[in-house]
Amino acid sequence: MGFDLRYGDFRLRPLTVADAAMTMAWRNQPSIRASMYTDHEIRLDEHTAWIGRATSNDTCSYHICEYRGRPIGSVGFYAIERRHGRGEWTFYIGEPDAVRGSGGAMLFMAADHFFDGLGLSKLCGDAISSNPRSARLHENLGFELEGVRLRHLRRGDEMLDVRLYALFADKWKSARQQQFSTLFSAR
Numbered sequence: 001m002g003f004d005l006r007y008g009d010f011r012l013r014p015l016t017v018a019d020a021a022m023t024m025a026w027r028n029q030p031s032i033r034a035s036m037y038t039d040h041e042i043r044l045d046e047h048t049a050w051i052g053r054a055t056s057n058d059t060c061s062y063h064i065c066e067y068r069g070r071p072i073g074s075v076g077f078y079a080i081e082r083r084h085g086r087g088e089w090t091f092y093i094g095e096p097d098a099v100r101g102s103g104g105a106m107l108f109m110a111a112d113h114f115f116d117g118l119g120l121s122k123l124c125g126d127a128i129s130s131n132p133r134s135a136r137l138h139e140n141l142g143f144e145l146e147g148v149r150l151r152h153l154r155r156g157d158e159m160l161d162v163r164l165y166a167l168f169a170d171k172w173k174s175a176r177q178q179q180f181s182t183l184f185s186a187r
Helices: 017-027 044-055 102-117 132-140 169-183
Strands: 010-014 061-067 070-081 086-093 122-128 144-155 158-168
Touching: 010 102, 017 044, 017 070, 044 061, 061 102, 070 102, 086 102, 102 122, 102 132, 102 169, 122 132, 132 158, 158 169
Parallel strands: 086 122
Antiparallel strands: 010 061, 061 070, 070 086, 122 158, 144 158
């Protein structure tokens, strides 16, 4: 990728209600709303209530990504099924001036957390056809395309496809070092 990123400059921390105004502002950016299943502008009371539910639900694990101590994005796991060892994720970089390559770095750390921290074995993700960047991020991290839900989501008068991806713990473990070398500098 050619970015000069250091692994130690990034960290994930748990999402809290204190993050509500910041994450709502991020989530309400038109480019981020367009990439989500629900694309309406979210009100602060609605968002705060959602954070309260999400952070007290054991089928969810939401995080803020920080770069050198500055919050830059959000990544979360939901629909966690411990019995089946799987869950889904959602993510975005909220700060428009975040250092280039932050998305890949955040997702690398998130995959580590999912497989090692949460101890799960299948991470599911999806990408709306209007968001090819998300599809590339999944593919660059080693996700496999499992299928496509045709005309699955309405945006105005247009019906959009959704690409379904999966990353498995064994594949992540074997590809992790190469991913690390691609994303982070050795300095």
